[in-house]
Amino acid sequence: MDAQPPSRLALYLQLIRWDRPAGWLLLLWPTLSALWIAAGGFPGWHLVLVFTLGTILMRSAGCCVNDVADRDFDKHVKRTAQRPVTRGAVSTAEALWLGAALALVAFALVLTTNRLTVALSFAALLVTIVYPYSKRFVSMPQAVLGVAFSFGIPMAFAAVRGSGEVDLAALQAAVPPLAWLLLLGNLFWVLAYDTEYAMVDRDDDLRIGIQTSAITLGRYDVAAVMAFYAIHLVLWTVLVWPLVGSAWFLLGVAVAAAQAAWHGWLIRDRQREPCFKAFRLNHWVGFAVFCGVVLGYGLG
Secondary structure, three states, X not given: OOOOOOOHHHHXXXXXXXXXXXXXXXXXXXXXXXXXXXXOOOOOHHHHHHHHHHHHHHHHHHHHHHHHHOHHHHOOOOOOOOOOOOOOOOOHHHHHHHHHHHHHHHHHHHOOOOHHHHHHHHHHHHHHHHHHHHOOOOOOOHHHHHHHHHOHHHHHHHHHHOOOOOOHHHHHHHOOXXXXXXXXXXXXXXXXXXXXXXHHOHXXXXXXXXXXXXXXXXXXXXXXXXXXXXXXXXXXHHHHHHHHOOHHHHHHHHHHHHHHHHHHHHHOOOOHHHHHHHHHOOHHHHHHHHHHHHHHHHHO
């Protein structure tokens, strides 16, 4: 008996990578860390729920846009050839409608915060849409992804500290240089783990002409990944330690650094499976830093 084709729901869940939570966890931990830092401790359940659900929804919407943008490339890459849009099981129109619906639900959540956060959400959406196309023009599109995956940080500060005003003065008051520097530090973490991800598909990307950091960095890729990890952790330590002042935070950073060192060991030979494993486990790096922040404020 022939197997039944998957239902539309099953295809949609596959499209948004529901079975692969690592993607939204990579977004979630730095965003929640920023909420705690902006609030100087627990920011309240409302903001925690808004940003947690919003992160899941926007990552899912981003998958829809990404798969539509990359559908002609993905069919030439072994790892992505069976994605629903690529194999024609879900139409591009369906994928875009689903992405729009998810983004609208996320926007409804943002509307429960304040006007400044709402305004920043449009910038976040723009970067999310631009990223999938950047690999056609930018030698290291991972940097664009870094902005997209880090934009929850200034939004978190705006949600905690913002007022009803939406102007430059209100932005500067609610989102201080600290927030943008944390974004910069997080961008280097994204460069680290997404370069590991790009190392998995390097041969396929070279053949089809996609630009990635793994290709741009060449034989310096492993060294660069480790440097990116180091810059991320050093920047966050320098920025957050004076605010938290707790050994718990340093313990969280130390655990994250140990994981980063292990990932360096995994990717040393540039083999597909170990590189993919390092990428998939990166959310634990962010979780360790988040735990350090939470415990630092709570027990410091």
